[in-house]
Amino acid sequence: MTGNGEKKKAAPDDRSFTKELSPLQLIEIDACTQCGECLKYCPVQDVTGNPLISPPEKIRVFREFIKATDGLKARLLGPQHIDRKLLEDFTKAVYECTTCGACGQHCTVGIFTQRLWPMLRKEMVRRGLGPIGPQVNLPKVIGETGNPYNRPAAERFAPWFPEHVKVVDRADIAYYAGCTGAYEATPMVRGDVLVLGAIGEPFTMLPAEDEVCCGFPLFITGQHDMLEDLVSRLVAAYQAKGVKTLLCSCPCCVNIMSRDWPLFYKKELPFRIRHITQFVADAMKNRKLTIRKELRQRLIYHDPCYLSRGVGIMEEPRAVLRGIPGAELLEFDRNRLESRCCGAGGAARKIFSENAIEMGRLTIAEAVEKKADKLVLSCPACYAKVNEAMVGYDKQIEIVDIMELVAKMIEAVDSGTP
């Protein structure tokens, strides 16, 4: 296992494992009954079958860490020695997790694991044990380029932005493309912009060099140092453009914007955050956007973990898809709050790539089994990874982003295609 390149040595009086956890999270750690029910829903368990990296085992081991630094013996005789290998194995286990939160959704007690795992990662970063692999470089790369992919700002919009869509300088509505969409899932963000253009309400965007990372990759890998700065810069930039509603299609961005930006900004945001499907579903309802072309196909929609369990957006994407004449909407066995991770979450997809590919293939396999014509996604990370998972897989299906699909349906009408 690789460790943090610039390991920070914990001060002797700073050895407690509870520093990064809230009171509720510490109580949650105590509340785990170790029943193991969550393993049935854990996507990492689905593909590894290794209970040593399961949610209850991580909690059990972390309890032991707390005991070693805050238990009776530790208080009387000083912090107990913890085996380095155990710490490293634990760190690997928390980073192998996709942080999808399915374990918490099905927890017999109700532990909010989608939030607990990132905070355990933060604790391991504080101890110089995390993050792992190329995640270590994220702060440096984001600091230098503004995105986690080490790509120049000049390539952020230019390769995919449709020329005919007009972006105004100031508007009530702003669109944030997000790094993964802009660099790794361009059909998705192109679809977003085409649909926004078709709706016709003026919208603004930040220049490519100012639309920096939302902070999610840093947050999810436990590296929080830069977050305040990133959030302040983005909020100030949108505020300067008079924005009242910030639209975004990336579930991870939307999640951190709505849940955590206020914490790092230290007050309520001066604008509201909306997922693009909320905006488009409203536009379809108000007849600002109508899809006339028929699509006689069976569509199956995959709920991204950070959109459904994360921020409760589940019905709007379905409303948009139901607005496509002729389309039949299918459901995965596990859908909405109970959706199964496609493998792309938790910043683990590039380090534990094989796991992610296997998880993506489980999603593809179910979609094929249900005889869907298209697998509809609404997350750039899912989009990138599930497409990758289909390469060399015997089961094949057409993968499409929800806005990419809507944009195609609109373009078909605009261009006169029946």
Added chain:
Amino acid sequence: MTIILIAIAYLTYAAFWVRLSLHAVVWLRAVRQHATGPSAAPGKPLHASAMTLIDLLLFRRLFASNKPLWLGSWAFHTAFFIVILRHLRYFLEPVPDCIVQVQPFGVFAGYVMAFSLAYVIFLRTVTKTKYVSYQNYIILGLVFLISATGLVMRNYFPPDLVDVKSFVMGLVAMRPAPLPAGFFFSLHFFLVLLLVPFLPFHLFTAPFVAFEARKREFRLDKVMHDR
């Protein structure tokens, strides 16, 4: 024997409070560290409380996840609670009427407790659950033995109930009385003392976490729909 068991009882009692206090210290220190940040959107505390009560009384989350296990687990916890109520007659003088009323149910609950535990252990063994918590098996085994010795006393070797009550009341009042005669009472009592250090903390924290989970569920729809 009496002195040893009484000494163990007081040590166990003290250790339990030390353990609880250490956990409380950890929680309270965290409260000081994380006291900033805007508050989340308000939930519906009354509604959440009512739903949490249902969650806790009926083990709704376990029901949703694993119905065969729910059956055994719910029966065990309910029976255990009734058995504890029945045992309150040894701790209280005069015995409240409600505790008197619960006595016949307590006997029935004793059987349910033992059988539901055997069922849970059987279920966990035959279904080959992916995750095995050995501490849970120790606890299940201990509680099973406690309930079994209780039933043996009830049916075959009943201790002198007056002696039992004076022993328990003496313990509570810090004026220890002699241990009642009978091997099974001593064993039953010793097993209870042995169980205390293994008492899982979810007994104390799970209700709070379940309440927070309910509030979070109510708030989820507000994260991006109302603000």
